[in-house]
Amino acid sequence: MLPSTLFSRAAAIGHGTAAETICNALRSAISENMLPAGQALPQAELANGFGVSIIPVREALKRLEAEGFVTSPPNRGAMVLGMNEADIEEYSRIRALLEEQAAADGVRNMTRVQLAQVEDAYEAFVEGVAAADGQRRSGALNRAFHNAIYVAAGRPRLFEMIDDLHTRLDRYIRGHLVIEGRKEVTDREHKAILDACRARDADLCARLTREHILEAAAISIEVMRRPKKKADRARSIRG
Amino acid sequence: MLPSTLFSRAAAIGHGTAAETICNALRSAISENMLPAGQALPQAELANGFGVSIIPVREALKRLEAEGFVTSPPNRGAMVLGMNEADIEEYSRIRALLEEQAAADGVRNMTRVQLAQVEDAYEAFVEGVAAADGQRRSGALNRAFHNAIYVAAGRPRLFEMIDDLHTRLDRYIRGHLVIEGRKEVTDREHKAILDACRARDADLCARLTREHILEAAAISIEVMRRPKKKADRARSIRG
DNA sequence: CTCATTCACATCGTCGATAATATAACATCT
DNA sequence: AGATGTTATATTATCGACGATGTGAATGAG
Incomplete structure (x- = not known):
C-alpha cells in the first residue's frame, strides 16, 4: 500500500x-x-x-x-530501486572524484561575490541545523553550501552530474548528520573548506571536499549496517 | 522528414x-x-x-x-538535442576524469586472462580498422579496447557512467579517426596504454588514457569547426 | 508428500478517439 | 504600415477500453 x-x-x-x-x-x-x-x-x-x-x-x-x-x-x-553497499560506495567515490574537480575549479574561478555567497551558505547551514527543524533541513543546507562553491566553477554539465548523483544518493546519506557528535565534525570540515576558498587554495579545497564526501559515505554505510537489528526485532514482534 | x-x-x-x-x-x-x-x-x-x-x-x-x-x-x-563546443569539452573532461580512474583501478586489479582480453581487443582494433569497412567499425573496436581495461576495475557503476557518456558523445567524436594520420597516432597511443597494462603501471596507464581522451576531444572539436564552410557553400548553392 | 501442469486472475502494454495546447495566418484597429 | 486580438490548424497530452503477458493457486501424477 x-x-x-x-x-x-x-x-x-x-x-x-x-x-x-x-x-x-x-x-x-x-x-x-x-x-x-x-x-x-x-x-x-x-x-x-x-x-x-x-x-x-x-x-x-x-x-x-x-x-x-x-x-x-x-x-x-x-x-x-535500492542500492546495496557496493553501489553506495562506488557512487560515493565517483561523487568524490567529480566534486573534488568542481571544488578545485570553483576556487580557481571564484569571484568576490561568489565567495560571499559561499560564506552566506556556510552561515545559513550553521544557523539552520541549530534551529528547531534543523534535522529536516540539514540536507538541503549542506547541499547549498557545497553547490555555492561548485557553481563558481562555471561547469554546468559537471554541476548537473553532481546534482544527479546527490539526488540518487540522498536517501542513503540523509540523516548521517543526526549521529551524535557529527554536527560538530561537519561544521569543522565546512569551516576548513570555507577557509580554503578564502585562501584561494584550490588543491586544499579539493582534498578537503574529497575527504568530506568519503567520510560521510563511510559513516552512512556503517549506519546502514547497524539498525538491521531493529528491523529484525520489529519483524519478529509483528510476526 | x-x-x-x-x-x-x-x-x-x-x-x-x-x-x-x-x-x-x-x-x-x-x-x-x-x-x-x-x-x-x-x-x-x-x-x-x-x-x-x-x-x-x-x-x-x-x-x-x-x-x-x-x-x-x-x-x-x-x-x-545537440551539444555545443562547451558541452563537448566539458563532458570530455568528465570522461577523462572517470576513465582515468577506471584505467588505474583496472590495471591494479587485472588478472592474467583479463590482460589477455585487452591484448585481443588491441589486435582486433588494429586488424579491424585496416579492413574494408574499418572506418565504420573503428568506433566500436576502439571502445571495446578501452572497455576491456575498465571491466577489470570491477566497478559496474563507474563503467555504466563511462558507457553512457561515451554513447552521448559518440556522434561528435565518431570519425575523428578518419583524419589523415590519426590512425597511426591512435595505434601508437593504444600500444602505449597496452604496454602500461602489461607493466602493471596503473598511474602511467591512467595518465595515458587521460591524454588519449582529451586529445581525441580536442581534435573532434577542431574538426567540428572546420567543415562549416562546406555547409555554407551547400546552403548558398541551394538558396 | 513433492513436483510438474493447467488454468484463472491480476497487471501490464497498446490502441483508437478525444480534449488541451501552441503555432500560424488572418483580419481589425490605430 | 505596425501592432494587436482572433480564429484556424496542427500537434501534443490524456482518456477509457482491449489484448498480451506473467504470477500464483489448484489439480493431478509420480
Whole structure:
C-alpha cells in the first residue's frame, strides 16, 4: 500500500503536464525515503491516487527508470530501486572524484561575490541545523553550501552530474548528520573548506571536499549496517 | 522528414516491448548521427513509420529525454538535442576524469586472462580498422579496447557512467579517426596504454588514457569547426 | 508428500478517439 | 504600415477500453 502523503504533494507542484508532476512527486518521495527500496508501484493504484489515467503514470515511471530510481521489468510491474553497499560506495567515490574537480575549479574561478555567497551558505547551514527543524533541513543546507562553491566553477554539465548523483544518493546519506557528535565534525570540515576558498587554495579545497564526501559515505554505510537489528526485532514482534 | 533507414532497423531489434525497441532504434540513430541535432521528431510520423500507435513512441521519447538525447518542451514536440563546443569539452573532461580512474583501478586489479582480453581487443582494433569497412567499425573496436581495461576495475557503476557518456558523445567524436594520420597516432597511443597494462603501471596507464581522451576531444572539436564552410557553400548553392 | 501442469486472475502494454495546447495566418484597429 | 486580438490548424497530452503477458493457486501424477 502506498502512503497517502505521496499524493497530497502532487497538487502543490501542479505545473506542467500530469506526467511531469507525477514524476517529480515520485522522485522526491523516493529521494526522501518516503518510499522504501523494493516498494511496488502499481500503475492502477498510482493513477487512482493522483486522479489521472495510467498513461501519464507510465511515462513518469519510464522516466524514473532512466534516471535510476525505479526498475520496471516488462510485464512485471515497477518497484523502487535500492542500492546495496557496493553501489553506495562506488557512487560515493565517483561523487568524490567529480566534486573534488568542481571544488578545485570553483576556487580557481571564484569571484568576490561568489565567495560571499559561499560564506552566506556556510552561515545559513550553521544557523539552520541549530534551529528547531534543523534535522529536516540539514540536507538541503549542506547541499547549498557545497553547490555555492561548485557553481563558481562555471561547469554546468559537471554541476548537473553532481546534482544527479546527490539526488540518487540522498536517501542513503540523509540523516548521517543526526549521529551524535557529527554536527560538530561537519561544521569543522565546512569551516576548513570555507577557509580554503578564502585562501584561494584550490588543491586544499579539493582534498578537503574529497575527504568530506568519503567520510560521510563511510559513516552512512556503517549506519546502514547497524539498525538491521531493529528491523529484525520489529519483524519478529509483528510476526 | 525522417530517414527511412531509421524504421528498418526496428524489426531487427524486435525484442521486448515496442517502446523499448523504438527507444533503442532512436538512440542508436541519434548516436550514429543519422538524425542531426535539431531534427524534429513528430510523434505521428514516428508512430506511422514504426507501425505502432503514438503511446509507445511517447514513452520512448520520455526515456530519451531523461537520457539527454532529445528535448521535448510540453506541447511543442520533441527534437534531437545537440551539444555545443562547451558541452563537448566539458563532458570530455568528465570522461577523462572517470576513465582515468577506471584505467588505474583496472590495471591494479587485472588478472592474467583479463590482460589477455585487452591484448585481443588491441589486435582486433588494429586488424579491424585496416579492413574494408574499418572506418565504420573503428568506433566500436576502439571502445571495446578501452572497455576491456575498465571491466577489470570491477566497478559496474563507474563503467555504466563511462558507457553512457561515451554513447552521448559518440556522434561528435565518431570519425575523428578518419583524419589523415590519426590512425597511426591512435595505434601508437593504444600500444602505449597496452604496454602500461602489461607493466602493471596503473598511474602511467591512467595518465595515458587521460591524454588519449582529451586529445581525441580536442581534435573532434577542431574538426567540428572546420567543415562549416562546406555547409555554407551547400546552403548558398541551394538558396 | 513433492513436483510438474493447467488454468484463472491480476497487471501490464497498446490502441483508437478525444480534449488541451501552441503555432500560424488572418483580419481589425490605430 | 505596425501592432494587436482572433480564429484556424496542427500537434501534443490524456482518456477509457482491449489484448498480451506473467504470477500464483489448484489439480493431478509420480
